Amino acid sequence: MTDRTDCQTVLIVFGTRPEAIKMFPVVHALRGDPRFRVRVCISAQHRGMLDQVMAIAGITADHDLDLMRPDQTLDALTAALLTGLGGVMDAEKPDWVVVQGDTATAMAGAMAAYYRKIRVAHVEAGLRSHNIYHPWPEEVNRKIIGTIAALHFAPTQTAADALLAENVAADTIHVTGNTVIDALQWVTRKIADEPALAGGLRELEARFAGRRIIGVTSHRRENFGGGLEAIATAIRTIAARPDVALIFPVHPNPNVRRVMAAELAGLDNVALIEPLDYPHFARLLGMAEIMLTDSGGVQEEAPALGKPVLVMREATERPEGVAAGTAKLVGTDPVRIVSEIFTLLDDKAAYSAMARAHNPFGDGQSAPRIMELLVNAG
Structure with a gap:
C-alpha cells in the first residue's frame, strides 16, 4: 500500500442498495489508483440488499455500523448515523468524505464531516424536485449536503444549473454523468461473461x-x-x-x-x-x-x-x-x-x-472523471 504521506485518505460512506450500486464504480476507480487510500464505511441502512451489491462488486467494508432496525424512525436513525459515522471519522481522519445521493446516511455523513471540518464530495449532486415533501425526506437531505459539500459531482447540466441557482460556487460544480450508468454497463458485461449470475x-x-x-x-x-x-x-x-x-x-x-x-x-x-x-x-x-x-x-x-x-x-x-x-x-x-x-x-x-429517446444520464465514464477531480482538488 502507498504510504499515507503520498496519498489522500478518502472515506466513502453509503448504506443503501442504490447508494452501493452508484458508489461501487467510484470505489473501484479510487482503489485502482495509488494516489488514494480508500476506506469504506457502510451504515447498513439496508442490510441484505446492500450486502448483495457489495458481494457482486467485490467490495468489503472497513467499517460496518449495522444500524438497520425494524420500524426505525428517521430521527433515531439520524442520531445513530451522526454518532456512528463521527466515530469512524475520528478514527480514520480522512482528507475527504464522499457521499452519494440523498439518503439519511449521505446527509448524516456530510453533517458529521462538517462538524470535523473534513471536506465533503457529493456524488449525484444537484437533483431537485423543488418540493420538500416529494421525494420525502430526500429533497431536504440533498439540499443539506449541497450546503456543506466542497465538490459537487452533478450528473447532468440541469443538476449543475440547480446548484448555480442556489449560489453554489461555480468552480466547485462539475458535470460528470451519473455513476449508475457505469455500474449498469459493468454488471451487463459481467452477466454476459457469467450468465448464471442472473x-x-x-x-x-x-x-x-x-x-x-x-x-x-x-x-x-x-x-x-x-x-x-x-x-x-x-x-x-x-x-x-x-x-x-x-x-x-x-x-x-x-x-x-x-x-x-x-x-x-x-x-x-x-x-x-x-x-x-x-x-x-x-x-x-x-x-x-x-x-x-x-x-x-x-x-x-x-x-x-x-x-x-x-x-x-x-x-x-x-x-x-x-x-x-x-x-x-x-x-x-x-x-x-x-x-x-x-x-x-x-x-x-x-x-x-x-x-428511442436519448438517455441524458451519462456515458459510463463518470467514476474516472470523479477520480481525476479528487486528484486535482488535492
Missing part, C-alpha cells in the same frame, strides 16, 4: 413466455398508505389483460409488503417476488418492455437499455428524463397509470418515441 429469472421467463413484461418497483415513503393501495389497484387492472405479465420485486418494508400481498397475491400473471440482487435486477430491466416505478434510480437505468419509464410520483428530482422523453410522471391515480401503460402497449409510435 439465471434465477429463467423460470419466470418460461412462465411468461409470449407475454409482454412490465417491471414494477414501489417503495417511496410518500406513497405509503393510500398511494400504495392506488398503485395496487392499477396493477390489478393492468393484469386483467391476457397479453401482459407483471414482475414486481417487493421491497422488504412491511408497509409495502402488507398492501401488495393483500391486493395482488394469487393473480396468475403478477409475480410478487423477493427483492432482486443487482445482476437479476439488470436482467429484469432487459426483459421488461416498460418499467413502472416510484424509484429514482430506475428513471436513470431503464433508459440506458431503451425501456420507457412511467414514474408513479407527483414530482421528480430527475426532470432530465421527462424532458428527454425517456420518462413520464403519472402519479398514483389508477386511471392515469392504466391509461399510460395501455398507450405504450397499444401505440407503437408512442412506445418508440420513449424507447
Whole structure:
C-alpha cells in the first residue's frame, strides 16, 4: 500500500442498495489508483440488499455500523448515523468524505464531516424536485449536503444549473454523468461473461413466455398508505389483460409488503417476488418492455437499455428524463397509470418515441472523471 504521506485518505460512506450500486464504480476507480487510500464505511441502512451489491462488486467494508432496525424512525436513525459515522471519522481522519445521493446516511455523513471540518464530495449532486415533501425526506437531505459539500459531482447540466441557482460556487460544480450508468454497463458485461449470475429469472421467463413484461418497483415513503393501495389497484387492472405479465420485486418494508400481498397475491400473471440482487435486477430491466416505478434510480437505468419509464410520483428530482422523453410522471391515480401503460402497449409510435429517446444520464465514464477531480482538488 502507498504510504499515507503520498496519498489522500478518502472515506466513502453509503448504506443503501442504490447508494452501493452508484458508489461501487467510484470505489473501484479510487482503489485502482495509488494516489488514494480508500476506506469504506457502510451504515447498513439496508442490510441484505446492500450486502448483495457489495458481494457482486467485490467490495468489503472497513467499517460496518449495522444500524438497520425494524420500524426505525428517521430521527433515531439520524442520531445513530451522526454518532456512528463521527466515530469512524475520528478514527480514520480522512482528507475527504464522499457521499452519494440523498439518503439519511449521505446527509448524516456530510453533517458529521462538517462538524470535523473534513471536506465533503457529493456524488449525484444537484437533483431537485423543488418540493420538500416529494421525494420525502430526500429533497431536504440533498439540499443539506449541497450546503456543506466542497465538490459537487452533478450528473447532468440541469443538476449543475440547480446548484448555480442556489449560489453554489461555480468552480466547485462539475458535470460528470451519473455513476449508475457505469455500474449498469459493468454488471451487463459481467452477466454476459457469467450468465448464471442472473439465471434465477429463467423460470419466470418460461412462465411468461409470449407475454409482454412490465417491471414494477414501489417503495417511496410518500406513497405509503393510500398511494400504495392506488398503485395496487392499477396493477390489478393492468393484469386483467391476457397479453401482459407483471414482475414486481417487493421491497422488504412491511408497509409495502402488507398492501401488495393483500391486493395482488394469487393473480396468475403478477409475480410478487423477493427483492432482486443487482445482476437479476439488470436482467429484469432487459426483459421488461416498460418499467413502472416510484424509484429514482430506475428513471436513470431503464433508459440506458431503451425501456420507457412511467414514474408513479407527483414530482421528480430527475426532470432530465421527462424532458428527454425517456420518462413520464403519472402519479398514483389508477386511471392515469392504466391509461399510460395501455398507450405504450397499444401505440407503437408512442412506445418508440420513449424507447428511442436519448438517455441524458451519462456515458459510463463518470467514476474516472470523479477520480481525476479528487486528484486535482488535492
